[in-house]
Amino acid sequence: MTAPKILVLFYSKTGHMLKMARSIAKDAGNAGAEVRLRKSAELAPADVIANSPEWKAIHDQMSDIPDAANDDLLWMDGLIVGAPTRFGNMAAPMRNFWDATGKLWMEGSLVGKAVSAFSSAEMIHGGQETTLLSMYPTFMAHGLIIVGIPGTVKELYKAGSYYGALSSGEPNDTDLIVATHMTNRLIEVTKKLRCC
Secondary structure, eight states: OOOOEEEEEEOOSSSHHHHHHHHHHHHHHHTTOEEEEEEOOOOSOHHHHHTOHHHHHHHHHTTTSOBOOHHHHHHOSEEEEEEEEETTEEOHHHHHHHHTOHHHHHHTTTTTOEEEEEEEESSTTSSHHHHHHHHHHHHHHTTOEEOOOOTTOGGGGTSOBTTBEEEESSOOHHHHHHHHHHHHHHHHHHHHHHHO
């Protein structure tokens, strides 16, 4: 059987989601998957980014990562989506990406494929879980199968959530361990879905 194709799709402004996305992509590759790392296109004007040294530095760190396109969704067997929280919802660039997937929805292109999600906020209890839950209606409308993290993952008692991997500010080692468990489970479920 060929390696499962896993798309890691994310948005990052502060670099926290970038760190987690790169770690997840590496984990997926280590688990034997063929991986695409993609970011949702930035909506902010270039001059606004250029006038914020911190934002520009992160933007420059992502220059090697292509913007996501619908073709990436058609390519993948399984999907891991990361978006920082904006008032308990996914950030606008990620929302904008999904709002442009209507044709795929109409054609049922994503039905039966697996998806997991991760999020970050600057503070503990900053809306990370709500952000994950805000993504799920879109995933369900596409017929994607949501893969969470079971309570048997002992690190969940220190970090993350049943709903997906989380961080408060920059992800720490435990956050990344939870993300590894999530990634491995997503790949396991993806393989099972492909075989039947």
